[in-house]
Amino acid sequence: EPEVTQTPSHQVTQMGQEVILRCVPISNHLYFYWYRQILGQKVEFLVSFYNNEISEKSEIFDDQFSVERPDGSNFTLKIRSTKLEDSAMYFCASSVRTGNGYTFGSGTRLTIV
Amino acid sequence: GEDVEQSLFLSVREGDSSVINCTYTDSSSTYLYWYKQEPGAGLQLLTYIFSNMDMKQDQRLTVLLNKKDKHLSLRIADTQTGDSAIYFCAETQGNTDKLIFGTGTRLQVFP
Numbered sequence: 520e521p522e523v524t525q526t527p528s529h530q531v532t533q534m535g536q537e538v539i540l541r542c543v544p545i546s547n548h549l550y551f552y553w554y555r556q557i558l559g560q561k562v563e564f565l566v567s568f569y570n571n572e573i574s575e576k577s578e579i580f581d582d583q584f585s586v587e588r589p590d591g592s593n594f595t596l597k598i599r600s601t602k603l604e605d606s607a608m609y610f611c612a613s614s615v616r617t618g619n620g621y622t623f624g625s626g627t628r629l630t631i632v
Numbered sequence: 633g634e635d636v637e638q639s640l641f642l643s644v645r646e647g648d649s650s651v652i653n654c655t656y657t658d659s660s661s662t663y664l665y666w667y668k669q670e671p672g673a674g675l676q677l678l679t680y681i682f683s684n685m686d687m688k689q690d691q692r693l694t695v696l697l698n699k700k701d702k703h704l705s706l707r708i709a710d711t712q713t714g715d716s717a718i719y720f721c722a723e724t725q726g727n728t729d730k731l732i733f734g735t736g737t738r739l740q741v742f743p
Binding site: 523525550552554561562563564567574575577610612614617618620621622623624625626 | 662663665667673674675676677680682720722724728729730731732733734735736
């Protein structure tokens with residue numbers, strides 16, 4: 520069964536540094552997403568991406584965050600000047616079209632120290 | 633508004649049925665989903681239902697939607713120890729495709 524692949528599975532970064540989280544969506548999917556889950560809290564929407572541009576973003580997704588699809592397969596989330604409160608599990612997801620369910624990756628656990 | 637609520641814990645005996653409940657507040661919900669998260673793993677889509685449906689059955693899973701009460705439930709028949717996980721309901725609203733997740737229900741199955 521096709522999978523969404525995320526790397527690394529665990530990332531430890533010093534506060535103030537930049538981090539890039541990587542995702543390889545399912546190959547025929549057109550819609551891409553990032554979500555995050557702070558420990559013990561709800562899964563929260565960050566951003567959706569379609570046709571090489573952001574289609575929707577949440578209040579969390581401020582200027583500190585950016586997304587990119589640098590080639591035909593990868594989808595990245597960059598976090599600049601990381602803060603302690605950015606520590607969370609970050610999930611990438613993709614779908615072939617909206618509404619019929621999203622396939623999530625297994626997540627990257629980001630720890631800011 | 634965006635608010636999806638679930639009870640935090642459910643404990644059932646192996647072989648019994650489990651019913652996980654979810655309430656939401658936005659009447660413009662279009663699709664409603666159930667995801668399963670096992671320890672250290674990602675979010676696995678179990679099933680989803682369109683808001684104009686009342687029920688959907690898929691093998692051991694039955695989803696019931698009461699749109700009037702804004703209540704969604706997931707029934708797992710013949711619950712197994714492998715069903716132990718956190719279950720999230722989620723919805724999409726109106727013309728947006730972002731998912732609004734519930735708080736998650738931790739299901740524990742004991743022998």
